Amino acid sequence: MKILVLAQDYPSVDHPYAMAYVHSRNIEYLKSGHDVKVINFNAKNQYTFEKVDIYPFSYELLNSADVILSHAPNIRNHFKVLKKIKNKKICFFFHGHEVLHKYRDYPPAYPWKKESYAKKLVLHLYDILKIKLVGHYMQKLALKNNVSSIFVSSWMKEQFIKNVKLDPEILGKTAIISNACNSIFFKSQYNFDQKNKLADYITIRPLDDSKYAIDLVLNFAKNNPDKYFHIYGKGNYFNFNEKPKNVEVFKQFIQQKDIPELLNKYKFAIMPTRYDAQGVMVCEMATYGIPLITTDFSVCLEMLSSFSNVYFLKEEEFSTVKSEKIILADKNDLNYKFSPEKLIRDELDFINAI
Known part of the structure; x- marks a missing residue:
């Protein structure tokens, strides 16, 4: 498949942690023989990181893909460009903040991190709008495209339903597939x-x-x-x-x-x-x-x-x-719960079946 991955940020030599869980997937997609390209909305220029090719936004890449994988979709970039396409396979990956309220869901900030009342109000109102629009755009996209959703945990799916007030099963297929570990840990x-x-x-x-x-x-x-x-x-x-x-x-x-x-x-x-x-x-x-x-x-x-x-x-x-x-085992049998081979196979099987 020609897989196009959308991410707000992506690892580079200077920022190796930036959405690294997305990069771990892409490495395995490449190993499986798929053509993988990434649109990093923060990127100003094309670059390559550990054999993965990363690009600034391009409609040409969007239109030529067999399937579009949108990680942590936001209204500022992801939905802004996706709403202009049709007849595509789109799979949304929900990781957290994109459907969570900063001041309702997350723990309070450390007391020394001062924020003005005005800033808190703006962020609170933005989160309300953000989450409402996620549900709105997903429903609109589902009318013109083949939409599906992957959640990284059962907890994440529960939070989506609670906040977005939308059952994702109505829009298309869903699955709970955790982020895989980077293969180096195996x-x-x-x-x-x-x-x-x-x-x-x-x-x-x-x-x-x-x-x-x-x-x-x-x-x-x-x-x-x-x-x-x-x-x-x-x-x-x-x-x-x-x-x-x-x-x-x-x-x-x-x-x-x-x-x-x-x-x-x-x-x-x-x-x-x-x-x-x-x-x-x-x-x-x-x-x-x-x-x-x-x-x-x-x-x-x-x-x-x-x-x-x-x-x-x-x-x-x-x-x-x-x-x-605290008594813990010094040596353990290798636990394959987060095996890239297993979880990426599950992802690819899911995507192929859309």
Whole structure:
């Protein structure tokens, strides 16, 4: 198939995390022999990243595709261009924010992140309009095209129905297919390198978004002063909050291909969340096999309950639990729940059947 992928952003050498879960899919589509092109609405020029060709917007690409895969569709770009086409196969992938309310669904921002009342009101009204228009445009597109939808979790589909107030089954076929792990997390398995150990715990998170709960990592660190913690991520959190002595922060991005080797130098990963549609990086760490601590948020339980190397804590427990009370398997049978081969095969079978 000629597959055209629409994404608001896409990985590059300088921004390796930008919608990386979309890139992981495209690598597997290429391996399966499909012609894959990506429209990155943020791109100014064509570029190639790990054999995937990425382009600025082009109607020529849109019209020549056999199937269009729209990831996290937004009204600013995705629906603006899609509403002008007809007689196409369009598959929408719902990942989260595109059908969620910032101030109704997400946890409150950290108190030091000040926003004016006017800005909050504008964003609140925008979210109401955004979600209403998603439902409106999807119904309009379904009249002229073959529309289908993939949700990355059962939780995500429930949120779509709750907010959009539309049953996607009415528009076309639907499926729940999680984001796949990048294949590098299957090429080897976690093997703790005691000789080159860097610290006890590793966290890889954006620092300033409260949903990624860096404060819970710090609570755990304060409660376990005999353990050492490394946090990788950028942000201003520590301009406003004290850093415990047993925590070191590295303000840098880690490319996906380098994460497995880095994980081997830590005994545990600690990756809490307050809100997520799946949590791809946490799923990748769990798949790789490092003993991992996360929160008991419903999506974490849905995604990771079958992993023996994952331990779930309630938010308040990050301040009370001692590390020695957490018993996790050091070695695990490889869990294929997020296997790219399996999930991409499911996606391609679904798309072929549209």
